Amino acid sequence: MAVISYREALRAAMREELKRDDKVVIMGEEVAQFNGAYKVTEGLLKEFGPKRVVDTPISEAGFIGLGIGASMLGIRPVMELMFWSFSYVAFDQIVNNAGNIRYMSGGLINCPIVIRGPANGGTNVGATHSHTPEAILASHPGIKVVCPATPYDAKGLMKAAIRDNDPVYVMENTILYNDKGEVPDEDYIVPLGVADVKRVGTDLTIVAHGRAVITSLKAAEILEKEHGVSVEVVDLRSIRPLDEETILASVRKTHRALLVEENKPFCGVDAQVAYLIQSKAFDELDAPIHRVSSIDAPQIYCKRMEDLQMPNVERVVAEALKVLA
Amino acid sequence: MAKPAVLTHPESLKRPAGPSEYAKDPVNASLSKAEKIALYTKMARIRHFEQRCIRIYQQGKIGGFLHLYVGQEAVAAGTISLLGKHDHIITGYRDHGHGLMVGMGMNECMAELTGRIGGCSQGKGGSMHYFAPDKNYWGGHGIVGGQAPLGTGLAYAVKYMGLKGSCLAYMGDGAVNQGAVHEAYNLAALWDLPIIFVIENNGYSMGTSQERSTAHPGCLAKRAEGYGMAWDVINGHDVYEVRAKTAVALRRAHEESKPTVLEIFTYRYFGHSMADPDKTYRDKEEIKEYRDKKDPVLLFEQELLREKVLTPELSQKINDAAMAEADKAAVFADESPDPTVADITKHIYWEEDNRGPDTTSRGTIIFE
Ligand SMILES: Cc1ncc(C[n+]2csc(CCOP(=O)(O)OP(=O)(O)O)c2C)c(N)n1
Ligand SMILES: [Mg+2]
Numbered sequence: 001m002a003v004i005s006y007r008e009a010l011r012a013a014m015r016e017e018l019k020r021d022d023k024v025v026i027m028g029e030e031v032a033q034f035n036g037a038y039k040v041t042e043g044l045l046k047e048f049g050p051k052r053v054v055d056t057p058i059s060e061a062g063f064i065g066l067g068i069g070a071s072m073l074g075i076r077p078v079m080e081l082m083f084w085s086f087s088y089v090a091f092d093q094i095v096n097n098a099g100n101i102r103y104m105s106g107g108l109i110n111c112p113i114v115i116r117g118p119a120n121g122g123t124n125v126g127a128t129h130s131h132t133p134e135a136i137l138a139s140h141p142g143i144k145v146v147c148p149a150t151p152y153d154a155k156g157l158m159k160a161a162i163r164d165n166d167p168v169y170v171m172e173n174t175i176l177y178n179d180k181g182e183v184p185d186e187d188y189i190v191p192l193g194v195a196d197v198k199r200v201g202t203d204l205t206i207v208a209h210g211r212a213v214i215t216s217l218k219a220a221e222i223l224e225k226e227h228g229v230s231v232e233v234v235d236l237r238s239i240r241p242l243d244e245e246t247i248l249a250s251v252r253k254t255h256r257a258l259l260v261e262e263n264k265p266f267c268g269v270d271a272q273v274a275y276l277i278q279s280k281a282f283d284e285l286d287a288p289i290h291r292v293s294s295i296d297a298p299q300i301y302c303k304r305m306e307d308l309q310m311p312n313v314e315r316v317v318a319e320a321l322k323v324l325a
Numbered sequence: 326m327a328k329p330a331v332l333t334h335p336e337s338l339k340r341p342a343g344p345s346e347y348a349k350d351p352v353n354a355s356l357s358k359a360e361k362i363a364l365y366t367k368m369a370r371i372r373h374f375e376q377r378c379i380r381i382y383q384q385g386k387i388g389g390f391l392h393l394y395v396g397q398e399a400v401a402a403g404t405i406s407l408l409g410k411h412d413h414i415i416t417g418y419r420d421h422g423h424g425l426m427v428g429m430g431m432n433e434c435m436a437e438l439t440g441r442i443g444g445c446s447q448g449k450g451g452s453m454h455y456f457a458p459d460k461n462y463w464g465g466h467g468i469v470g471g472q473a474p475l476g477t478g479l480a481y482a483v484k485y486m487g488l489k490g491s492c493l494a495y496m497g498d499g500a501v502n503q504g505a506v507h508e509a510y511n512l513a514a515l516w517d518l519p520i521i522f523v524i525e526n527n528g529y530s531m532g533t534s535q536e537r538s539t540a541h542p543g544c545l546a547k548r549a550e551g552y553g554m555a556w557d558v559i560n561g562h563d564v565y566e567v568r569a570k571t572a573v574a575l576r577r578a579h580e581e582s583k584p585t586v587l588e589i590f591t592y593r594y595f596g597h598s599m600a601d602p603d604k605t606y607r608d609k610e611e612i613k614e615y616r617d618k619k620d621p622v623l624l625f626e627q628e629l630l631r632e633k634v635l636t637p638e639l640s641q642k643i644n645d646a647a648m649a650e651a652d653k654a655a656v657f658a659d660e661s662p663d664p665t666v667a668d669i670t671k672h673i674y675w676e677e678d679n680r681g682p683d684t685t686s687r688g689t690i691i692f693e
Contacts, residue, residue: 034532034606057502057538058469058530089468089505124388124440126451128467265692296692297670301451302440303388304663 013158028080084119099142130299156190193241201232219316377651394422399621403567411490418453431654443661470503491578499530519578546588561591
């Protein structure tokens with residue numbers, strides 16, 4: 001096992017898939033010559049050449065749409081969005097075309113595209129650049145969405161996404177790019193739709209995805225040390241497909257649930273998870289489900305306030321204590 | 326890739342920079358001494374403001390993205406210096422120069438960068454999102470090309486209200502490849518809107534040179550022909566040329582209510598943003614060449630020295646004052662308080678901020 005960064009893990013996944021399948025093409029703004037705005041694709045142009053690793057103009061609707069079209073003929077494009085925030089100028093392609101084409105063709109056409117890039121707040125770049133569209137996109141049947149929190153998951157999910165025959169949207173996080181973790185040397189995938197219990201506990205289940213997992217793990221540590229509470233942390237990893245069974249199994253064990261996500265609360269991923277728990281494990285609950293999400297406003301620029309707007313360790317600990325009260 | 330046989334660049338750019346060929350153009354010849362000094366002062370203020378920002382950024386007091394305008398001053402200065410009461414402007418994220426030109430104060434601009442309540446958007450927008458609607462400045466937009474339709478809408482509103490005005494919508498050389506820009510072009514031409522699309526061509530979109538991003542028929546402005554719009558190319562290192570040629574487009578907007586695409590050739594001295602190490606896609610020599618030979622602030626200073634409008638002493642005084650003003654703004658940006666947590670949920674909806682006896686809507690609108 002090697003210890004590598006989240007960024008390197010994503011790169012390794014793309015590199016191995018580029019090698020394995022000559023239909024895989026990397027495409028996006030600054031991915032080739034500039035080595036990626038966040039250096040995720042660093043070195044890939046050099047190794048695979050300009051046919052496989054392609055720089056595009058700033059034309060998201062155009063090049064994402066082009067990738068979707070190419071995937072219909074069997075190319076497996078891995079498209080980088082410099083930020084998922086920029087997906088909004090390509091929304092029609094991403095939702096209407098990629099998400100519906102298989103259905104509307106009665107199953108005649110597949111769309112094996114991967115769209116990836118960072119989708120996170122917390123970097124002091126203001127409202128236009130801080131969107132987290134996983135809930136919006138996952139609300140469209142036909143689309144798959146994953147949000148890795150660790151290097152291991154980043155690599156495994158990316159490889160699974162590239163091999164998948166449906167559109168898979170991978171939401172990364174610029175704040176996690178430098179995080180390090182163990183990643184196996186041999187080929188592996190993390191199947192879509194399999195959550196991961198990142199910490200085992202007995203008193204409270206925290207369900208989270210993306211960086212909220214890391215925040216929740218830190219909070220769990222404090223809850224254990226300072227409050228003697230044993231917290232289980234379930235990392236969804238995949239938003240759609242959603243691993244309902246792992247969530248329910250944990251709640252059946254702890255009887256209490258706190259949902260943490262960096263989205264704004266309205267129709268967030270956790271709204272769906274809360275519905276799931278109350279509909280399938282209502283009798284198991286010893287307390288109402290609580291959640292911590294971002295304060296309901298466009299992302300504020302001021303860094304100090306943005307840190308308070310988003311779920312942080314203090315807010316998660318405080319809310320956990322309420323569920324346990 | 327399609328390489329045009331003939332590049333359509335401004336004639337003056339093909340010669341070494343010297344005395345401006347546009348000094349005698351009526352819009353420039355008619356300027357009083359004081360007006361010329363004021364124009365130079367504004368350019369110097371942009372330069373010193375931006376350079377002060379670099380230091381604050383390096384001290385860690387500005388986070389996120391910081392896109393500097395150094396090298397491009399003559400574009401905002403030349404175009405905006407022509408505008409009147411019903412002329413509006415809108416731009417992308419490289420928006421500090423335009424802000425200072427319309428008359429925003431250094432204090433509010435600097436404090437926005439540090440995210441303080443004294444900032445022009447009370448610390449909510451940041452570097453990429455400056456606004457001063459009271460000065461006809463409609464932003465500051467972070468999404469490449471997104472401002473082009475908005476600018477078209479501002480021009481539409483001006484025309485709708487029967488005003489003799491216009492909108493100048495600025496964008497970069499990379500932005501011209503956004504679909505929204507082409508849709509805006511078509512609407513502007515179809516409906517005869519008084520808009521000037523100003524392409525600030527600094528040669529690069531992030532690490533991508535213009536040649537690698539854009540198929541074009543000789544220059545970017547010429548794409549206007551596809552929509553039957555007038556267009557021109559401008560040497561953006563010469564503020565007099567910027568004024569002279571923009572004035573023609575402005576007249577077209579005011580007198581005929583017709584759109585124009587202007588491509589202004591310019592150059593940025595620093596990386597795309599402060600996050601760009603600027604080491605890979607262009608060489609130092611190229612930057613030096615521009616700094617030494619085509620610096621818009623320096624060239625205008627020399628122009629005014631030749632015209633005996635400026636003296637070296639006066640120029641020194643102007644620059645010292647601009648530096649002192651930027652220093653003061655830096656202190657203000659440091660001392661102005663942060664917004665509060667309660668401020669996070671303000672300014673989302675007009676109705677919530679103005680709830681009163683007349684408020685009709687009910688129901689939860691801000692969620693927990
Ligand atoms: C829709 C969208 N895609 C990508 C970006 C990221 N981005 C910001 S600026 C930029 C380059 C723009 O270059 P150009 O239009 O030439 O303007 P310049 O920065 O040179 O002023 C890119 C790719 C963005 N902000 N919005
Ligand atoms: Mg540019």
